[in-house]
Amino acid sequence: MLNSRTPSVKDVAAAAGVSLGTVSNVMNRPEVVSARTRERVERAMAELGFVRNESARQLRAGTSRTLAYVMLDGTNPFFHDVAQGIELAAEDADLSLFICNSNSRAEREEAHLDRLLQQRVQGILITPVNSEAPYLYDLTRRGVPLVIVDRRRDDESCCSVAVDDVHGGRVAIEHLAEQGHRRVAFIGGPESIGQVRERLQGSREVWAELGLPADDLVYLPTEALTVAEGRSAGERLAGLPARRRPTAAFCANDLLALGLLQQSIGAGLRVPDDLAIVGFDDIEFAAAAAVPLSSVRQPRQELGRAAAQLVLDEATNPDHEHQQLFFTPELVARASSRAR
Amino acid sequence: MLNSRTPSVKDVAAAAGVSLGTVSNVMNRPEVVSARTRERVERAMAELGFVRNESARQLRAGTSRTLAYVMLDGTNPFFHDVAQGIELAAEDADLSLFICNSNSRAEREEAHLDRLLQQRVQGILITPVNSEAPYLYDLTRRGVPLVIVDRRRDDESCCSVAVDDVHGGRVAIEHLAEQGHRRVAFIGGPESIGQVRERLQGSREVWAELGLPADDLVYLPTEALTVAEGRSAGERLAGLPARRRPTAAFCANDLLALGLLQQSIGAGLRVPDDLAIVGFDDIEFAAAAAVPLSSVRQPRQELGRAAAQLVLDEATNPDHEHQQLFFTPELVARASSRAR
DNA sequence: CTACGTTTGTGAAACATTTCAACCCACGAC
DNA sequence: GTCGTGGGTTGAAATGTTTCACAAACGTAG
Numbered sequence: 001m002l003n004s005r006t007p008s009v010k011d012v013a014a015a016a017g018v019s020l021g022t023v024s025n026v027m028n029r030p031e032v033v034s035a036r037t038r039e040r041v042e043r044a045m046a047e048l049g050f051v052r053n054e055s056a057r058q059l060r061a062g063t064s065r066t067l068a069y070v071m072l073d074g075t076n077p078f079f080h081d082v083a084q085g086i087e088l089a090a091e092d093a094d095l096s097l098f099i100c101n102s103n104s105r106a107e108r109e110e111a112h113l114d115r116l117l118q119q120r121v122q123g124i125l126i127t128p129v130n131s132e133a134p135y136l137y138d139l140t141r142r143g144v145p146l147v148i149v150d151r152r153r154d155d156e157s158c159c160s161v162a163v164d165d166v167h168g169g170r171v172a173i174e175h176l177a178e179q180g181h182r183r184v185a186f187i188g189g190p191e192s193i194g195q196v197r198e199r200l201q202g203s204r205e206v207w208a209e210l211g212l213p214a215d216d217l218v219y220l221p222t223e224a225l226t227v228a229e230g231r232s233a234g235e236r237l238a239g240l241p242a243r244r245r246p247t248a249a250f251c252a253n254d255l256l257a258l259g260l261l262q263q264s265i266g267a268g269l270r271v272p273d274d275l276a277i278v279g280f281d282d283i284e285f286a287a288a289a290a291v292p293l294s295s296v297r298q299p300r301q302e303l304g305r306a307a308a309q310l311v312l313d314e315a316t317n318p319d320h321e322h323q324q325l326f327f328t329p330e331l332v333a334r335a336s337s338r339a340r
Numbered sequence: 341m342l343n344s345r346t347p348s349v350k351d352v353a354a355a356a357g358v359s360l361g362t363v364s365n366v367m368n369r370p371e372v373v374s375a376r377t378r379e380r381v382e383r384a385m386a387e388l389g390f391v392r393n394e395s396a397r398q399l400r401a402g403t404s405r406t407l408a409y410v411m412l413d414g415t416n417p418f419f420h421d422v423a424q425g426i427e428l429a430a431e432d433a434d435l436s437l438f439i440c441n442s443n444s445r446a447e448r449e450e451a452h453l454d455r456l457l458q459q460r461v462q463g464i465l466i467t468p469v470n471s472e473a474p475y476l477y478d479l480t481r482r483g484v485p486l487v488i489v490d491r492r493r494d495d496e497s498c499c500s501v502a503v504d505d506v507h508g509g510r511v512a513i514e515h516l517a518e519q520g521h522r523r524v525a526f527i528g529g530p531e532s533i534g535q536v537r538e539r540l541q542g543s544r545e546v547w548a549e550l551g552l553p554a555d556d557l558v559y560l561p562t563e564a565l566t567v568a569e570g571r572s573a574g575e576r577l578a579g580l581p582a583r584r585r586p587t588a589a590f591c592a593n594d595l596l597a598l599g600l601l602q603q604s605i606g607a608g609l610r611v612p613d614d615l616a617i618v619g620f621d622d623i624e625f626a627a628a629a630a631v632p633l634s635s636v637r638q639p640r641q642e643l644g645r646a647a648a649q650l651v652l653d654e655a656t657n658p659d660h661e662h663q664q665l666f667f668t669p670e671l672v673a674r675a676s677s678r679a680r
Numbered sequence: 681c682t683a684c685g686t687t688t689g690t691g692a693a694a695c696a697t698t699t700c701a702a703c704c705c706a707c708g709a710c
Numbered sequence: 711g712t713c714g715t716g717g718g719t720t721g722a723a724a725t726g727t728t729t730c731a732c733a734a735a736c737g738t739a740g
Contacts, residue, residue: 053458058395100437120393142346285567
């Protein structure tokens with residue numbers, strides 16, 4: 001019953017009474033083989049339960065059928081949405097997607113990249129721990145199509161897809177100012193993350209343009225962009241003397257905002273009346289929060305899809321040129337920041 | 341500068357002045373080659389930037405270095421936590437993990453499985469759309485190590501790892517009854533999902549044992565286990581005549597519960613005073629909800645880790661026996677259901 | 681009936697690795 | 711000296727595909 005070995009093209013060829021090459025043609029160029037033989041071969045395949053060996057295919061053909069995405073933080077739904085966008089594009093191109101998670105650790109990231117190199121994936125999409133890491137430059141030197149997602153590089157040595165974070169910071173603060181807030185907290189960190197810096201920069205820019213005193217935009221640094229850090233920021237916020245306490249907070253991402261929201265409500269504050277909150281990313285759960293969260297929306301799936309298209313272009317188009325794609329995020333105002 | 345071809349073992353061998361076989365030995369059985377030559381070969385590898393071709397390795401060696409997990413629903417963080425557990429186990433065994441997402445569509449699932457078969461992955465973990473699907477039985481017939489995660493099969497024709505859902509239903513309802521609730525809603529669906537059926541069954545069992553009238557455990561069916569469905573269930577709940585309206589709800593998963601929570605608060609209900617809520621899964625966001633959500637905790641990472649161990653056993657241990665692993669979920673009581 | 685073009689099918693080479701039997705060589709025991 | 715012994719290394723076969731130059735078969739126009 002159990003056929004020790006899984007059947008190969010050779011077995012199929014024998015069963016169908018044709019040559020190896022013909023079986024291969026049936027799989028790869030069905031138009032060159034006559035309907036009659038094609039059918040015979042297909043029947044043989046079905047009967048034997050033939051499954052093409054991808055390693056052999058790839059070895060000989062030299063081209064793999066997979067893309068890979070190395071995401072930064074598996075606990076943040078944002079990245080899964082990006083991955084979903086990539087997956088859709090990959091599906092269209094009839095490719096598989098390998099999803100890895102570096103968990104913000106450079107060493108894991110490097111290990112994953114090493115594996116992917118061994119697999120000879122067609123292209124790599126990555127939201128890196130550090131977009132200037134030398135091993136990333138190695139990839140490009142090796143000629144591996146590479147797209148940096150949701151980050152950027154100063155030089156333009158590879159494609160990237162990102163969102164205008166400075167602008168994102170601007171619209172968030174603008175909105176809060178419009179709602180009448182005159183003392184606002186910026187919550188986020190560590191500053192080593194480019195995103196955080198730029199969102200903060202945008203916030204400060206527009207704050208200054210509105211002629212508001214710099215001191216009244218309070219920077220509350222955090223250790224990471226997590227729910228727990230959001231809660232702890234909330235505690236620090238509550239600890240400020242009433243006079244100094246902001247009436248609104250702009251968080252560098254939604255996880256922070258969700259943590260802050262929870263802590264605030266738990267502490268008996270009314271949101272948005274006592275504290276207005278705006279997040280960043282607009283993850284699914286932002287809208288589902290008890291007080292639906294205002295957030296600066298990133299086109300998450302679009303980001304992924306666009307990145308996949310760039311990497312495919314680099315992989316297949318001989319005169320590909322690196323591009324830096326930019327999306328403009330927009331504010332989605334919900335209950336957590338509206339009307340005082 | 342750019343060396344057209346990526347170097348192969350042959351190139352390394354030439355550069356180091358040894359034979360092919362020796363280079364291979366350096367990679368696979370370093371102990372049999374003398375320290376001197378090993379070092380020479382390693383230097384040559386580094387200089388040439390050699391990267392082993394995994395396809396060729398796999399083709400010849402016959403064994404792949406990857407596991408795969410086909411998850412049911414990428415929008416539910418629960419599955420990502422399971423995946424994380426698998427990933428950890430895979431990392432320990434020095435394997436890569438391929439993560440796929442069927443999005444609850446049998447056709448996508450089958451397409452993914454086909455791909456994985458072609459890749460000759462070492463084993464497949466899956467949370468299937470339907471655990472009795474014929475193509476799943478095909479896998480076993482083919483001899484592919486297979487573990488069903490978070491589902492079960494009636495016959496014991498493959499390994500599975502799941503949670504005792506009947507028990508989960510029991511503890512949730514027991515808890516609510518203890519808090520004094522005498523009219524409770526069970527929210528979940530569709531009934532085609534085994535989980536939903538069993539959680540409901542457990543609920544009914546314990547309700548009857550407590551001597552409460554069957555009619556007072558109100559079953560509110562939903563189309564899916566999503567936040568949106570939770571919201572809509574909330575609306576239906578609010579529409580019930582006050583006399584018939586439950587004072588507590590047990591949701592078949594946390595997404596539903598989160599949706600219900602949001603809708604209820606938005607409608608001006610106080611949780612848990614007007615409506616107590618218990619979810620299922622205990623995803624990260626459950627604790628982070630504005631009113632921290634009580635939930636029946638599944639050991640998510642543990643589930644994944646255990647499943648990975650089973651699949652590895654099946655893959656490597658010649659006298660492997662199929663096992664049905666069971667975890668007992670436990671209630672995590674938080675503010676959404678405590679003390680009226 | 682021949683020459684020629686088209687359509688189908690063939691067979692061997694190539695891909696990059698692992699594996700294994702065989703070989704070489706130095707060294708110690710006798 | 712000779713004979714094992716065993717560590718170190720080699721070379722060739724094998725893995726399952728794809729590709730490509732070529733052959734065979736078959737019409738068809740002249």
